[in-house]
Amino acid sequence: MSARVTLRRLDEMKAAREPIVMVTAYDFATARLADRAGVDMVLVGDSGAQVVLGHDSTAEVTVEEMLVLAAAVRRGVSAAFVVVDLPFGSTELSDAQAVETAVRFVKEAGADAVKIEGGGAARLSRIRAIADAGIVVVAHVGLTPQTAVALGGLRAQGRSEASAERFAREALAVQDAGASLLVIEAVPADVVDVVLPAVAIPVIGIGAGAADGQVLVAHDLLGITEGKTAVFVERFAAVGDAIHAGFAAYADAVRSGAFPAAEHGYRAPAEAVAAAARVVSAR
Structure with missing residues (x-):
């Protein structure tokens, strides 16, 4: 059995420039296979709303549904670091609500960390509150699917002067607020490269160039997802066809x-x- 991946280990990997491998999974069997393959992190994404539950957007998944998915993944993982998305509506009302939700995912589903999207003032307050409660926070900036409507849809960020400034400001702010890791989604690599030297915490990219690590959804990389996928997706197997x-x-x-x-x-x-x-x- 491989040694359990900890936050300290992830920090060491960043320092040693050892690429971090992260996979998004939603069930026991897939998580177990990913863990056996030696991935470093497993994310229980709110994208399970679409991939597993058949909803039209990530905003529709509930805390209770995410708890079921997260607990199943936790049971399938023995070594990887497990991160769970805090679903839309579970943190928006107050810091207290955000902390209460995060505590549930740690206690009821065994999460090692929780992930929260956005880097605006309210999001920074939530990050501080959750981190102050002793829970590891993974921040998420760039394209944030939960609030994609406000960003103009599911499209790359950082491609205009204003958008690039916002991305850089938020990437640095979430770190200062207490996030221990950062996911950057759908931001041009040359923009990300300008910001990365100022980010001390491990950075996981998805459509964001060569960060400290990479994340892809299991169903996408295995070729299970039907139809057109995002430009940053690479199929590493044809499981769907099989x-x-x-x-x-x-x-x-x-x-x-x-x-x-x-x-x-x-x-x-x-x-x-x-x-x-x-x-x-x-x-």
């Missing part, structure tokens, strides 16, 4: 009578068959 082929072959075998065959069943001694026959004949 699953489809397996289902089709199973359906064909059932319909043709090839499955089940004799080897897929159990044998009974003659006296058991006779006993069942006596019950039927006695009717």
Whole structure:
């Protein structure tokens, strides 16, 4: 069994320029496979709203649903550092609400850290409050899907002067507020490269160039996601095609009578068959 990845280990990896591998997963089986493969971090993303639960946006997932997903992932992981997204609506009202939600994910789901999107004044207050409660906070700036409507949709950030300034300001502010790690999503690499030297905490990128580490959604990198994916997604397997082929072959075998065959069943001694026959004949 590999040694448990800790926050200290992640800091050491950054210092040694050892790339950090992070995967977004939502269930026991996938998390276990990722952990066995040696990934350093597993994120239970609120993108599970779409990927697993079939909602139209991340904003629709609830705390209770995220707790179920997070607990399943935690049971599948023995070494990786587990981070859980704080879903939309669970932190917006107050610092107290944010702390209460974060505590639930640590106590009820076994999260090592919680992730919170945004770097505005209210978000910084939430980061401070959660960190002050003794919980590791992962900040998330750049494209923040929970509030993508306010950003003009699911599109790259940092491509205009104003957007680049906002990104740089927020990346530095979340660190100062007490975040222990930072996710940067969908920001041009040349803009990110200007800011990275000023960020002391480990930075995980997704569509943000060569940061301290990278994160992709398991369903995307395994080729399970159907339809068009984001430009930053790379398919490393064709699991979706294999699953489809397996289902089709199973359906064909059932319909043709090839499955089940004799080897897929159990044998009974003659006296058991006779006993069942006596019950039927006695009717």
